[in-house]
Amino acid sequence: MRAIKKTLYLASAAVLLCASCATSPDADSRRQAMEADIAEILSAPLDPAEFGETKRCLSENEYRNFRALDERRILFEGRRGKQWINTLRQRCPDLRHGDVLVVRQFSGSRMCDADRFQVAEWFDWPWYRRWPWRWGGSWTTGATCSLGKFQPVTEAQVAEIEAVLKSR
Numbered sequence: 001m002r003a004i005k006k007t008l009y010l011a012s013a014a015v016l017l018c019a020s021c022a023t024s025p026d027a028d029s030r031r032q033a034m035e036a037d038i039a040e041i042l043s044a045p046l047d048p049a050e051f052g053e054t055k056r057c058l059s060e061n062e063y064r065n066f067r068a069l070d071e072r073r074i075l076f077e078g079r080r081g082k083q084w085i086n087t088l089r090q091r092c093p094d095l096r097h098g099d100v101l102v103v104r105q106f107s108g109s110r111m112c113d114a115d116r117f118q119v120a121e122w123f124d125w126p127w128y129r130r131w132p133w134r135w136g137g138s139w140t141t142g143a144t145c146s147l148g149k150f151q152p153v154t155e156a157q158v159a160e161i162e163a164v165l166k167s168r
Contacts, residue, residue: 030168037164038073041157042085051082051152057112058084058150068095070165075158076150083158084150092145094119104144113149 063076063084071091076084088095100120103111111117153161 034164034168038161041160041164042087042151042153044157046152046154051154054152055084055150057110058086060109060111066101069158069161071095073161074147075153081155083153083155085153085158085161086150087148089114089146089148092119092143094143095145111147113147115147116144117147118144 058076062082063078065077066074067077069075069085071093072088074086074088074095076086078084101111101117102120103115103117
């Protein structure tokens with residue numbers, strides 16, 4: 001009798017787990033519409049003389065800062081107002097929760113298309129961690145993600161993308 005109850009319990013837990021992972025058709029269509037809107041914004045032609053062209057690699061000297069726009073896009077802010085959006089190869093759920101990109105496949109002093117990285121926080125530095133404080137060790141990082149190409153964008157495009165992301 002106990003084995004039957006245990007089996008029924010595990011089966012119902014599996015059904016609930018699968019149901020919680022499924023997305024509704026409505027949510028899926030909203031996500032696809034949002035992706036289409038962002039793709040349209042990014043397809044606007046830019047003057048290559050002023051903004052440059054899409055790059056496979058970005059040198060560490062070309063950008064000063066980065067910030068996550070969502071789980072698929074990182075905005076790199078460069079010198080003289082230049083900006084690039086990197087659309088990742090897949091979703092990176094940890095992207096919005098970290099301050100540091102720990103690049104695992106670093107191409108010299110550049111980050112390139114297909115380089116893998118993990119997201120970490122400054123306070124995960126080996127000599128300072130949250131409770132229970134552990135001294136030494138290595139960085140605490142999230143899932144491994146892969147970079148895409150670096151597409152130049154204008155401030156207006158970034159503002160439009162952020163508006164689309166906020167509207168979801």
